[in-house]
Every structure is written in structure tokens, then in C-alpha cells.
Amino acid sequence: xxxxTQPISMDxxxxxxxxxxxxxxxxxxxxxxxxxxxxxxxxxxxxxxxYKTKVTNEVASLFIPADRKSSTLxxxxxxxxxxxxxxxxxDLMNTGFQKLVFGTGTRLLVSP
Amino acid sequence: DVKVTQSSRYLVKRTGEKVFLECVQDMDHENMxxxxxxxxxxxxxxxxxxxxxxxxxxxxPEGYSVSREKKERFSLILESASTNQTSMYLCASNHRTxxxxxxxxxxxxxxxxx
Numbered sequence: 741x742x743x744x745t746q747p748i749s750m751d752x753x754x755x756x757x758x759x760x761x762x763x764x765x766x767x768x769x770x771x772x773x774x775x776x777x778x779x780x781x782x783x784x785x786x787x788x789x790x791y792k793t794k795v796t797n798e799v800a801s802l803f804i805p806a807d808r809k810s811s812t813l814x815x816x817x818x819x820x821x822x823x824x825x826x827x828x829x830x831d832l833m834n835t836g837f838q839k840l841v842f843g844t845g846t847r848l849l850v851s852p
Numbered sequence: 853d854v855k856v857t858q859s860s861r862y863l864v865k866r867t868g869e870k871v872f873l874e875c876v877q878d879m880d881h882e883n884m885x886x887x888x889x890x891x892x893x894x895x896x897x898x899x900x901x902x903x904x905x906x907x908x909x910x911x912x913p914e915g916y917s918v919s920r921e922k923k924e925r926f927s928l929i930l931e932s933a934s935t936n937q938t939s940m941y942l943c944a945s946n947h948r949t950x951x952x953x954x955x956x957x958x959x960x961x962x963x964x965x966x
Binding site: 774781785789 | 892942956
């Protein structure tokens with residue numbers, strides 16, 4: 741399993757863009773990069789997934805450089821409700837079953 | 853919207869009791885999972901099931917068993933609860949052919965064993 745490294749915590753203010761970077765130096769050719777969000781006392785929620793370059797959906801953008809050794813989750817104009825823990829996951833495809841391996845994540849605090 | 857529900861949000865049980873945690877999903881998902889989440893340890897997979905009556909061990913199956921008699925329901929059983937099983941338990945599900953690693957989670961059950 742590729743190990744990921746992300747900042748333990750980040751602080752931001754409402755309306756700002758937040759970029760959370762995840763390092764995955766040992767990513768394998770078949771690995772996808774997946775991000776989850778977890779609010780207190782709730783289960784994690786899938787945000788976005790990508791393999792290379794840029795992926796965008798209604799919630800976030802995911803930037804992946806050519807070497808794929810890191811990725812950046814970008815949250816545009818955050819609000820107080822974006823306060824949560826964000827997890828970066830990198831794992832092998834077709835491992836036989838889809839086991840999610842969550843690290844400690846990045847705790848994002850958005851202030852007024 | 854996909855909905856995964858768990859039978860209880862909070863549960864307090866005594867050591868040695870048999871504990872049942874129920875999970876139901878309404879999206880006809882083939883795969884269902886049970887995780888536990890502990891501070892500093894992240895999520896750890898206990899068991900998963902890819903079809904009715906099928907089950908596979910995850911990383912930490914000891915002290916647990918599961919049952920999947922119907923496609924929408926996946927039960928986690930603690931045969932004899934112990935204090936080290938105090939944790940947040942999360943159920944998840946997804947389609948076998950959906951986006952890899954996109955799992956839908958329930959709200960969790962916080963179990964305390966005294």
C-alpha cells in the first residue's frame with residue numbers, strides 16, 4: 741500500500757481557497773488518488789478521485805502533477821461548513837477487494 | 853440519494869455481552885463493509901461482503917463475526933464484548949462496478965463497553 745503524508749491541520753477563513761497537499765512518493769502505476777471528507781460524528785464521504793492532471797466536480801478540484809508523487813485537493817471559497825477532516829487515499833486497483841486505508845487526515849478549521 | 857443506515861448512534865454494553873450492530877443500505881449495492889475508527893489509528897476494516905451469504909475477513913476480524921442474509925442488510929456481531937472493542941463502528945457499501953473506492957458510509961455507531 742502506498743503511504744500518504746498530509747498536514748495534520750490547516751486553518752482558513754470563510755471565502756478563501758484552501759489547498760491541501762498529499763505526498764505519496766511510492767505511488768504505483770495502477771494507483772488512483774481518492775479524497776474523503778469526514779464531519780464530526782459522521783461517516784466519511786467520498787469527495788473526488790483522479791489518476792493524473794486535473795479533475796473537477798461540484799465540490800472540489802484535484803491537481804495531480806506528471807510524476808504523481810503528490811496531489812492537491814483544492815476547495816474554492818470555503819465556508820464554515822467545510823470544517824472537517826480530509827483524507828487522502830492511494831491504493832492499488834484490483835486488490836481483490838476495495839479496502840479503504842485511512843490515515844490521520846488533515847483537520848481543516850474554517851473561521852468566520 | 854444513497855442511504856446507509858445503522859441501527860444505533862450510541863450503544864453501551866457490558867463486558868461479555870453479545871452485541872449486534874445492524875446496517876441497511878437502500879441502493880442495491882453488492883458490496884458492504886464494516887470498519888472501526890479509533891483516534892490515531894484511522895479506519896480499519898473488520899469484515900466485508902460482496903454478495904448475500906458471502907463474507908471475507910478484513911484486517912482485524914478477531915472477536916467479530918458478520919451475517920448477510922439479505923442483500924441490503926449486513927450485521928456485525930461481537931460474540932463477547934470486551935472493553936478494547938469500545939470504538940466507533942462504521943458501515944459502508946458500494947456497487948461492485950462503481951467508482952473504485954467510492955464507498956457510502958453510514959453515520960456510525962459509537963459503542964462503549966464497560
